[in-house]
Amino acid sequence: MEAFRLLSRGGVQFDKGRFKNDVTLFTKGPTKQDKGKGVAQHTGDDLPAELDFFKYAKGGAPKRKAAEGDEEGGASGKKRRLDDEESEASEDEAAEDADDGPPMPRHKVTAKGLNVPPPAEKFEDLKTRYDLSSLILTNLGEYGYTRPTGIQAHGIPILLESRDLAAISPTGTGKTLSYLIPVMAALGAPIASANSQNGTGVRAIILAPTRELAHQIHNECLKLAQGRKWRIVLFSKATAATLADKSVRDKVDIIISTPLRLVMSLQSSKLELNNVRHLILDEADRMLDSEFLPQVEEIVAACSREGLQKAVFSATLPAGVERVAMGMLNNPIRVVVGLKDTPLPLIAQSLTYVADDPSKLPTLLAYLKQPYNPPVLIFTSSQPRATSLAEELVINGIPNVDCLHAGMSKKEREDAVSRMRRGESWVMVSTEVMARGMDFKGIREVINYDFPQSVQSYIHRIGRTGRAGREGKAITYFTDEDAPYLKAIANVLLQSGSPVPEWITKLPKPSKMKRKQMGKVKRAEAVNPARSIGRNEAIKKRDMIAGNKRRKEKGAKAGGVVGGDKRDGAGDEKGSE
DNA sequence: AAAAAAC
Incomplete structure (x- = not known):
């Protein structure tokens, strides 16, 4: 086990099956009832220690132990030890995250x-x-x-x-x-204290x-x-x-x-x-x-x-x-x-080829129907795409889907954040608004559904996971259209110790690729639906998603691009691949 | 290079 952890951190011996195993250990506790089909559940005793991103919801961070092992026993005590070992390899167990541990080597x-x-x-x-x-x-x-x-x-x-x-x-x-x-x-x-x-x-x-x-x-x-x-x-x-x-x-x-x-x-x-x-x-x-x-x-x-x-x-x-x-x-x-513009090595990053935009949703649905580690944060490139992706996930039976983007009302945004803080969201679909600074410590996985528009965006997005010395996982979908920027992101993976398929590292210079990309069609405003069966009863669920109503209003104002006719328009992107 | 976010 120890040997494996070291290997996986080096990013060489990494493989999906093993990682899954490792993460199961992390969510730990005697995994019993499986509330949400296919979802690796947090168990009761695991929750307080692991998910203290509740700290804001409760109006303050839970007090943490001062030394290893005190007042924590059983499964959670075991988990703590794992965390502490992690921190030896990195100084990123941040005080910001209300965590502490033994003295540890630091980043340069x-x-x-x-x-x-x-x-x-x-x-x-x-x-x-x-x-x-x-x-x-x-x-x-x-x-x-x-x-x-x-x-x-x-x-x-x-x-x-x-x-x-x-x-x-x-x-x-x-x-x-x-x-x-x-x-x-x-x-x-305080200024009110009348200090001159x-x-x-x-x-x-x-x-x-x-x-x-x-x-x-x-x-x-x-x-x-x-x-x-x-x-x-x-x-x-x-x-x-x-x-x-x-x-x-x-x-x-x-x-x-x-x-x-x-x-x-x-x-x-x-x-x-x-x-x-x-x-x-x-x-x-x-x-x-x-x-x-x-x-x-x-x-x-x-x-x-x-x-x-x-x-x-x-x-x-x-x-x-x-x-x-x-x-x-x-x-x-x-x-x-540390190294400028390099993400944390604790984040296991990977790139997934999805050919074109219509292939993304089936890929994501397949992923979310298998056991995964909630909460997962999904990034899209625009507000309409965030809303319509959240909608599609709900329609396809994914539980506890949430959405957050700046087109939503202040209250909708606040509600979405507090659901996230309370751990009620398993899948949060968002835009760049969530990419920077947000400290949801519980986030296990980040999925870049739409390719990030810059290396900076990529680093900030995946930095929502792997906080407080925990492991994190980041998956980035890429299509043929994303090819011009693929190499830049691949270099980031390599620099921070995540493996990259050899063919990607051998891609030609971005400038050449860019020229080839000229004249490409713009990405669809809504995500492509997986299928149109069984929609009617599912449509009722759509109102559960904040921002849905607004999206329609906006869509109408902008010429109805993302309105009810988006499905007929799904063919629009066919020519773009 | 381009969207999102800021109101």
Whole structure:
């Protein structure tokens, strides 16, 4: 068993059957009743330890054991041991994930810049060196964060010394806490405490690309803030409205927001940022892409206070974007954990050839009708495709299917996230909205139903699994149309130790392939249905899927492309293969 | 290179 685990991590001896076996061991416990045909069930005793992505649903992370083996017995104790062994091979058992373990080897960390402060190996070091408040330390312990991860050890001292920072660290390695801890420490007392140093108005801004991620960061922030009367605002239409009163917004300490929401408040003069001392960009490469950049620049310009500290964080930072980031930062330190643009080795990645779009659904259905490890997260390339795929899965009898994309209402999105947090979703079909930052620790498998549009997207998508030192599995479907970008993704697999069929590695240069691809037809807006039998009674179930109604409205507005006639239109793509 | 997401 041990030998196998090592081999499989190296990615050489990997084979499907063995992996399945291994994963069964992981879900473990005396597997008895099989609630959901073909689905490897979580057993009762396995649930609390394994699925603490419930932490948000319960309003706080369950307290974790301080040392191996205490107060956990039987099957779950065994599971813990496996986890801990995993962590020896990697430092990615992130504090962000409220997990802890024995001292472990770390990813290589490189820090470049002038006068780089030494890393803090323990949270206690932050107290002795920087007088970090006991409250924050206590809260960290309270939520099971006992030892800094690589990015935390290096990043926190840098930020506490008021330096600008560009931090690159893999998915699930605790980036959120690397900026929350120093920002909260630097703010000291809540602004409402009438400390004259505080000035008036919000003192820290954290920007994230999606509502869901902003929400998650807000939750983390509340954990650290417990016991103090900080005003930490998750910016939304509603909260922005409550801040229309200047006397109210003058007492806010931290705002966590998506860029556009903040820009709108700025433009309607409902917000001043002249007291902001810390500005953090999470998912920095996304925040600095052409779509978000103008908004972010507007926010940066509005932060007029002298000595504004800026920091950017991401798991990926392409050279072009990095130049933009570095141009923004003042005498920055650049910290890279592990290898840039490389996913975690704990994620077993594979590529599956599906010929063309119509072949995808049958392939996925066959996969989901065999035993698999829920919850599984499926990525599609567009909102209509996410909705229609979820719909097709329900029609074909797959249990506990959910859907989440930005075309859904705020409430639908929130409900979908909480079902996910509670473990009620077995199959979550989504778009890029879920690709970055979301920390659902229970996710066992990621399936790229539609090929990712960039290496960055691929890395972030598959990074939703394999968190907290657990194993994860990532399957990527590719069609003939995806060939031009296949090699780039295949290289990512190879770099992180997953096997790739030899013929893929021998593909010609992408540029040649691209030329061949010229004139290809665009991907269908809806996924291709598997078959049209037995639909009528199944159609009733469709309303269970959030976003369905909306999709139709949108479809109608856009010219009915994805409406009820999509099945007749299924032939449209025939010419594209 | 292109969609999604931000409202």
